Amino acid sequence: MSKFGTLVMGPAGAGKSTFCTGLIQHLQNNKRPCFYVNLDPAAEDFAFEPDLDIKDLISLEDVMEEMSLGPNGGLIYCFEFLMENLDFLTDPLEEVTDDYLIVFDMPGQIELYTHVPILPGLVKTLMHGSLNIRMCAAYLLEATFVVDRPKFFSGTLSAMSAMLMLEMPHINILSKMDLVKGQVAKRELKRFVQVDADLIEDDPSRRTTDEEDNRKYRDPATTESLMSGSAFHKLNKAVAQLIDDFSMVSYLKLDVQDEDSLNAILSYIDDAIQFHEAQEPKEPKEMNTEE
Numbered sequence: 419m420s421k422f423g424t425l426v427m428g429p430a431g432a433g434k435s436t437f438c439t440g441l442i443q444h445l446q447n448n449k450r451p452c453f454y455v456n457l458d459p460a461a462e463d464f465a466f467e468p469d470l471d472i473k474d475l476i477s478l479e480d481v482m483e484e485m486s487l488g489p490n491g492g493l494i495y496c497f498e499f500l501m502e503n504l505d506f507l508t509d510p511l512e513e514v515t516d517d518y519l520i521v522f523d524m525p526g527q528i529e530l531y532t533h534v535p536i537l538p539g540l541v542k543t544l545m546h547g548s549l550n551i552r553m554c555a556a557y558l559l560e561a562t563f564v565v566d567r568p569k570f571f572s573g574t575l576s577a578m579s580a581m582l583m584l585e586m587p588h589i590n591i592l593s594k595m596d597l598v599k600g601q602v603a604k605r606e607l608k609r610f611v612q613v614d615a616d617l618i619e620d621d622p623s624r625r626t627t628d629e630e631d632n633r634k635y636r637d638p639a640t641t642e643s644l645m646s647g648s649a650f651h652k653l654n655k656a657v658a659q660l661i662d663d664f665s666m667v668s669y670l671k672l673d674v675q676d677e678d679s680l681n682a683i684l685s686y687i688d689d690a691i692q693f694h695e696a697q698e699p700k701e702p703k704e705m706n707t708e709e
């Protein structure tokens with residue numbers, strides 16, 4: 419048997435800690451043991467005290483003060499420090515038995531999921547080192563993003579960026595579903611859950627027509643011509659179409675107050691982990707060298 423874990427990621431304020439709290443409560447209600455790891459060196463006020471807290475190793479506040487770094491530079495420093503002191507993480511995790519789900523609560527700085535190469539190293543340690551934890555990423559995006567369609571697609575690209583960077587089983591989650599109100603919004607949501615490229619095309623908030631855009635784009639005299647030109651709309655459309663064509667991203671809906679929603683997400687996490695386990699390459703057979 420292997421250990422199991424989920425890495426809870428997403429932009430700042432997406433609801434990661436609230437989801438971790440809901441998930442832990444749900445696991446407790448169902449008598450499933452859980453090991454809660456906080457990897458956000460700036461996090462405070464936990465509903466459940468973490469079993470392991472990066473702040474016992476290093477805190478963002480201290481780093482910013484002592485190293486005169488800003489919040490983003492400070493966070494990178496904290497993770498580099500963690501990578502140099504991996505025993506802090508790996509020793510307690512070695513002790514966790516196979517029946518536990520290990521929940522990793524991650525920071526919200528988006529660069530961690532897009533281009534800073536620290537997380538892939540961390541994931542490698544967790545999944546492929548002696549710990550051999552079977553992992554699933556849970557990437558949260560706020561459901562309220564759906565009111566701004568380019569923002570939604572841009573958030574979706576950040577989810578894809580995490581998928582590309584981490585190369586691990588991955589589920590995407592629309593959080594804060596309780597904030598999506600009204601029948602129309604709920605009906606529309608289907609097109610975001612199974613990402614539909616036409617959302618960009620029939621965006622009601624688009625103020626200019628293509629014709630107006632084209633005129634502006636051809637006029638080199640204004641910055642606006644570049645910022646709102648149809649070239650950008652075409653780019654948005656092409657990116658949305660790419661996501662749609664390859665069915666690369668779909669979302670699960672999360673309402674932390676709703677046990678069924680938590681249960682469904684937990685099932686997906688379990689399935690993703692097991693699917694990954696089933697896909698693991700087998701040990702290569704010994705070659706017959708006699709022939």
Ligand SMILES: Nc1nc2c(ncn2[C@@H]2O[C@H](COP(=O)(O)OP(=O)(O)OP(=O)(O)O)[C@@H](O)[C@H]2O)c(=O)[nH]1
Nearest residue numbers: 429430431432433434435436525526594595596674
């Ligand atoms: N209405 C509503 N609010 C939520 C929900 N989840 C989180 N929030 C609120 O959103 C804010 C951010 O939630 P957190 O859980 O701290 O988000 P986070 O992603 O951990 O934030 P960072 O660690 O700062 O990146 C808080 O004010 C929460 O109360 C939800 O499902 N519904």
